[in-house]
Amino acid sequence: MAPKYDMEKMELRKNFRNVWHTDLSHSIQNDTPYCCFALWCAPCASYLLRKRALYNDMSRYICCAGYMPCSGRCGETKCPQLCLATEVFCCFGTSVASTRFLLQDEFQIQTTQCDNCIIGFMVCLSQVACIFSIVACIVGIDELSEASQLLSCLADMVYCTVCACMQTQHKVEMDKRDGKFGPQPMAVPPPQQMSRFDQAIPPTVGYPPQQGYPPSGYPQHPPQGYPPMGYPQNPRPAYSQYPPAAYPPPPTYPK
Template identity: 50%
Template sequence: MASKQQKYAKLEAHSGYTGLWKTDLSNACIASPGFCCTSIFCSWCVSYHLRKRALHNDMTRYLCCNGDWPCSGRCGEQSCPEFCLCTEVFFCFPQSVASTRWMLQDEMRLQNTECDNCIIGTMFAAQYLACLCWIAACISGNDILNDLAILADNIADILWCS
């Protein structure tokens, strides 16, 4: 796990990135409709494939959530990286997508557009709202909160897959 100073230095370095994504997030589905449809129906498979591709098929480089969480590197990734990546994309899907994007962004020194930042922020907010709704529904046992949690979770999933 990186120190706070290292993380702040990494964030500061992002502001100096000058490259642009070939396709921004708002046009990704239009640019590759087949890939977009595949990601809707098998998002975990696509996330797994993209991370493996980002690692240049070298799974010895794999680190859970790309080292973004305190538990990263402590989950036995080196002994069975393929299984750990499968587990990551299934149980921590939003984080796996974000980690892969950030990995590519750092490697290629790419900056986000303002629209990209808005889309990413909305996806994170929807995922956190869904999580809070599920917690509230579990604690209260309220059917309305449970329905709200299901709705928020579906909206968050649609945002992540789009």
């Protein structure tokens, strides 16, 4: 039984809204050379894909991407390259699935129903082939042994083909992540600043910088049709030009 934490992750993956750039049934068409490489050299492809999924930073490596009980207990920090090589050769299927879960959780990708059917058919066929082999060993009937061998060969062919398509799907998704299909998606714009009433000067967001104006924000020259700024050229007449202080004249007395 899976731990509660893993069950919660599985439930969260059901709510993901993104999908793979290519599904398993079309991954061969999208990148045939890499699919052939993943088919004939599957552990090497798994090693390179995991390293690329970690952005080529092996200091972030954890065995099985942290999805298995052995994760973090295999001395990954001392020699991550050796641990990853051991993982892809000794636990190839788990390494492919771990890389898949890592990409799904990072980009919130869900697996389509068609992909689920293909993966489920691969797993069921492998289990049936294993059961037939055990029964053939116990019973010892030649016809049953031949049937079990044929079924095991078919299960291995399906397993290798599906894993190659799955790794090609991962590679195409990381090509999309790295912008190899065109320009990378536009980044999220920064949040806009809202002017507040308690601010002395509202922020100048979304407006072009004003040129030709002093720091105070006022024009250097007054608008046309208005008198020039400053005081007039002719000052007010001095106080001496007005009548003397003895104004009005004193009254005259009769002689």
